[in-house]
Amino acid sequence: MTLLKIENLNLSMRSFEGETQILHGIDLKIERGEIWGMVGETGSGKSLTGLSISRLIPSATGRYLAGSIAFEGRDMLKASEREMRPLRGRKIGMIFQDPTTNLNPVFRIGTQLVDVALHAGAGDPSVLGLEPGASRAQRKKAALKVAIDMLDKVGIPDPEKRIHDYPHQFSGGMRQRVLIAMAMIGKPDLLIADEPTTALDVSVQAQILKLIHDLVEERNIGVLLITHNLGVVAQICTHVAVMYRGRILETGPVMQVLKKPSHVYTQALLDSIPTAQTKRGELRGLGGIMPELQS
Numbered sequence: 001m002t003l004l005k006i007e008n009l010n011l012s013m014r015s016f017e018g019e020t021q022i023l024h025g026i027d028l029k030i031e032r033g034e035i036w037g038m039v040g041e042t043g044s045g046k047s048l049t050g051l052s053i054s055r056l057i058p059s060a061t062g063r064y065l066a067g068s069i070a071f072e073g074r075d076m077l078k079a080s081e082r083e084m085r086p087l088r089g090r091k092i093g094m095i096f097q098d099p100t101t102n103l104n105p106v107f108r109i110g111t112q113l114v115d116v117a118l119h120a121g122a123g124d125p126s127v128l129g130l131e132p133g134a135s136r137a138q139r140k141k142a143a144l145k146v147a148i149d150m151l152d153k154v155g156i157p158d159p160e161k162r163i164h165d166y167p168h169q170f171s172g173g174m175r176q177r178v179l180i181a182m183a184m185i186g187k188p189d190l191l192i193a194d195e196p197t198t199a200l201d202v203s204v205q206a207q208i209l210k211l212i213h214d215l216v217e218e219r220n221i222g223v224l225l226i227t228h229n230l231g232v233v234a235q236i237c238t239h240v241a242v243m244y245r246g247r248i249l250e251t252g253p254v255m256q257v258l259k260k261p262s263h264v265y266t267q268a269l270l271d272s273i274p275t276a277q278t279k280r281g282e283l284r285g286l287g288g289i290m291p292e293l294q295s
């Protein structure tokens with residue numbers, strides 16, 4: 001069964017200026033083992049597409065006008081909040097750009113990871129490696145082990161000690177690893193990563209991307225990677241979707257789209273990447289201005 005199938009998704013957002021349609025007829029299909037890159041300029045609707053998948057847009061601000069988002073065959077737009085809760089953060093893991101805003105500064109890393117593991121284990125005891133009916137003490141012990149193992153997996157050295165540290169005691173790259181650990185603890189089938197490496201320097205970025213790639217290989221999950229960076233897409237994605245003004249212009253296997261883009265906008269995005277051969281003053285912009293969505 002297809003892991004994620006978005007069909008004809010139309011979303012409007014409300015602001016002081018009124019209601020504006022932001023997403024127009026989004027179609028996207030992600031299978032297990034695929035890493036989809038979603039690229040496009042600022043404001044093209046990438047993040048709102050990602051947030052829609054876990055229905056994280058509050059109904060007071062966003063309204064789904066039409067379409068469906070089927071996760072393992074189940075339409076998430078029709079699911080109740082109660083049905084959504086176990087999916088969000090468990091079946092669907094999420095990583096966002098800035099690790100500082102997603103970790104609570106006043107709690108130790110271990111406490112935060114154990115909480116997530118216990119929460120995931122409450123719905124599915126196998127996450128903790130336990131049978132249903134395990135005692136509270138057994139669950140706590142198992143959650144701690146899962147937290148340490150996961151930190152080890154994402155490359156945090158000395159995890160038994162580091163779980164006692166607070167977020168500010170970690171570097172930016174290490175905090176992002178902690179967030180990946182947090183997203184992976186519930187053994188999600190789909191990982192949505194919104195600019196997960198933008199705030200990091202290039203070598204740390206490469207390590208984080210390799211980590212995501214290895215997790216896909218190992219667990220056969222699907223990934224939606226939202227990014228501005230076509231270099232990142234070329235590095236780890238199997239497929240790419242190009243967004244512009246709330247629409248998907250072009251989708252396909254990554255090499256096909258990057259080598260032979262069928263849309264002039266994709267070509268312009270590719271042309272705007274500096275290369276080692278780019279001379280000073282030669283960098284090309286996309287031309288024109290990003291049109292206002294509120295029209």
Ligand SMILES: Nc1ncnc2c1ncn2[C@@H]1O[C@H](COP(=O)(O)OP(=O)(O)OP(=O)(O)O)[C@@H](O)[C@H]1O
Nearest residue numbers: 013014015022041042043044045046047048061293
């Ligand atoms: N809460 C909101 N209320 C009204 N409009 C919003 C809201 N959030 C986002 N928008 C609008 O929706 C459009 C798409 O936003 P979105 O964040 O999905 O873009 P993006 O492609 O992810 O951009 P970026 O790359 O900068 O993160 C933008 O024009 C934005 O102004």
